[in-house]
Amino acid sequence: MSDLWRRCLERLEGELNAEDLHTWLMPLQARDDTHGLKLFAPNPYTLDTVRERYLARIETVISQLTGHDLTVRLEVGSSSPRVSPTGKPAAAPAPAKVEPVVAEAPAATFSHNLDPHYTFETFVEGKSNQLGKAAAMQVAMNPGRAYNPLLLYGGTGLGKTHLMHATGNLMRERNPDFKVLYLRSEQFVGSMIEALRTKSMDEFKRRFRSVDALLIDDIQFFAGKDTTQEEFFHTFNALFESKQQIILTCDRYPKEVDKLEPRLKSRLGWGLSVAIEPPDFETRAAILLSKAHDKGVAVGENVAMLLAKRIRSNVRDLEGALNTLAARANFYGKPITIDFAEETLRDLLATHAQAVTVPNIQKTVADYYQVRLQDLLSKRRVRSLARPRQIAMALSKELTEHSLPEIGEAFGGRDHTTVLHACRTIKKFCETDTRMRQDWEQLIRILTG
Numbered sequence: 001m002s003d004l005w006r007r008c009l010e011r012l013e014g015e016l017n018a019e020d021l022h023t024w025l026m027p028l029q030a031r032d033d034t035h036g037l038k039l040f041a042p043n044p045y046t047l048d049t050v051r052e053r054y055l056a057r058i059e060t061v062i063s064q065l066t067g068h069d070l071t072v073r074l075e076v077g078s079s080s081p082r083v084s085p086t087g088k089p090a091a092a093p094a095p096a097k098v099e100p101v102v103a104e105a106p107a108a109t110f111s112h113n114l115d116p117h118y119t120f121e122t123f124v125e126g127k128s129n130q131l132g133k134a135a136a137m138q139v140a141m142n143p144g145r146a147y148n149p150l151l152l153y154g155g156t157g158l159g160k161t162h163l164m165h166a167t168g169n170l171m172r173e174r175n176p177d178f179k180v181l182y183l184r185s186e187q188f189v190g191s192m193i194e195a196l197r198t199k200s201m202d203e204f205k206r207r208f209r210s211v212d213a214l215l216i217d218d219i220q221f222f223a224g225k226d227t228t229q230e231e232f233f234h235t236f237n238a239l240f241e242s243k244q245q246i247i248l249t250c251d252r253y254p255k256e257v258d259k260l261e262p263r264l265k266s267r268l269g270w271g272l273s274v275a276i277e278p279p280d281f282e283t284r285a286a287i288l289l290s291k292a293h294d295k296g297v298a299v300g301e302n303v304a305m306l307l308a309k310r311i312r313s314n315v316r317d318l319e320g321a322l323n324t325l326a327a328r329a330n331f332y333g334k335p336i337t338i339d340f341a342e343e344t345l346r347d348l349l350a351t352h353a354q355a356v357t358v359p360n361i362q363k364t365v366a367d368y369y370q371v372r373l374q375d376l377l378s379k380r381r382v383r384s385l386a387r388p389r390q391i392a393m394a395l396s397k398e399l400t401e402h403s404l405p406e407i408g409e410a411f412g413g414r415d416h417t418t419v420l421h422a423c424r425t426i427k428k429f430c431e432t433d434t435r436m437r438q439d440w441e442q443l444i445r446i447l448t449g
């Protein structure tokens with residue numbers, strides 16, 4: 001094995017989880033060359049993933065280990081280093097100048113991969129995620145029996161992964177022998193490709209079917225990957241039939257994911273699918289306060305409310321803002337006051353505010369419903385225009401600081417009572433009509449994402 005690569009792997013072992021290391025880095029073969037290190041990936045998919053996710057880190061580690069800025073090059077293939085003693089390519093087989101590494105993927109070991117910080121205790125409940133949390137707890141109490149599969153779906157950064165880990169953690173807390181396997185779907189795909197390459201599909205199947213609960217995150221990633229879907233379908237059936245729990249997340253309702261096989265979509269509907277919606281203002285503020293408390297950061301309610309009001313996109317962004325504030329406050333030794341927060345996050349808050357102007361809302365809604373902007377702002381009352389217009393008005397009230405008369409003015413000089421009526425109508429609709437609620441949430445995501 002290239003000594004350099006071995007030392008690099010040893011270093012990365014301490015940073016990456018075992019699953020990632022085994023899936024992406026162990027299958028690489030390495031060869032030192034005159035310019036640095038050459039890594040050979042078994043297939044283009046592994047190559048892309050390594051390049052995207054790990055290359056920068058590998059380069060840093062290699063520079064630290066050697067004290068030079070060495071280039072790390074990636075290629076698909078294997079390191080059969082037919083090099084002559086001069087280092088030039090040789091026509092005939094010759095002794096390798098640098099011994100190649102042939103890192104066969106080791107037999108996969110069982111690893112829970114659960115993040116111990118993601119628990120139900122650290123999950124803040126609100127209207128947007130109440131149902132998801134209740135279902136997840138039910139599943140943790142009665143794995144394989146309450147809802148199988150449990151599918152949590154919704155936009156990015158809304159807590160699906162958190163809930164999934166919380167479920168796994170609670171299962172393990174109630175029964176430490178319970179085998180819970182958590183994987184992102186790319187890891188499932190990567191493991192499968194690796195198993196195909198090393199002709200160890202039996203081991204792959206055994207591994208996934210021997211768990212008590214299989215948790216797979218972001219299954220929209222399976223779209224268009226037919227072999228993966230086929231394999232996942234069989235894994236699903238095997239687990240389902242023997243009442244092993246399956247928990248999945250998806251960034252949208254799976255029926256809406258293109259290029260997902262119909263039979264798989266139908267299986268996903270056998271259990272319970274729950275939407276995780278973007279949290280409302282109060283929940284956002286409560287999440288912030290809870291995160292601040294967990295991190296030991298002193299943040300007052302007024303600051304939490306400022307961030308919750310201005311950052312609506314998702315919880316991850318909210319948490320990112322809190323982390324920035326905490327780091328700056330720590331660096332300058334200052335308390336986190338409203339002024340400090342406004343000043344520190346000026347650019348970030350401006351970015352979030354930028355998208356949300358009334359003209360932007362009008363254009364986004366017109367595009368979404370495929371109506372012309374001038375028709376949306378006109379006096380025409382046909383239903384195909386009236387409803388989108390009301391939504392655009394209600395969104396303007398929800399997402400901007402403008403008053404009702406100002407919004408009325410921006411919609412072709414309408415009275416403020418018309419805007420008020422629109423807000424009430426849309427609110428009522430959202431409570432009773434799933435389609436309308438989905439449109440509403442989707443538009444908020446587009447505008448604030």
Ligand SMILES: Nc1ncnc2c1ncn2[C@@H]1O[C@H](COP(=O)(O)OP(=O)(O)OP(=O)(O)O)[C@@H](O)[C@H]1O
Pocket residue numbers: 122123124125129154155156157158159160161162163218251287315316319
């Ligand atoms: N209700 C909540 N209470 C506490 N923390 C939350 C809540 N919702 C989200 N978070 C936090 O927000 C961050 C992002 O959540 P998570 O990774 O679970 O999102 P996700 O929905 O899985 O997104 P993606 O689809 O992009 O993977 C995490 O740190 C999580 O702890």
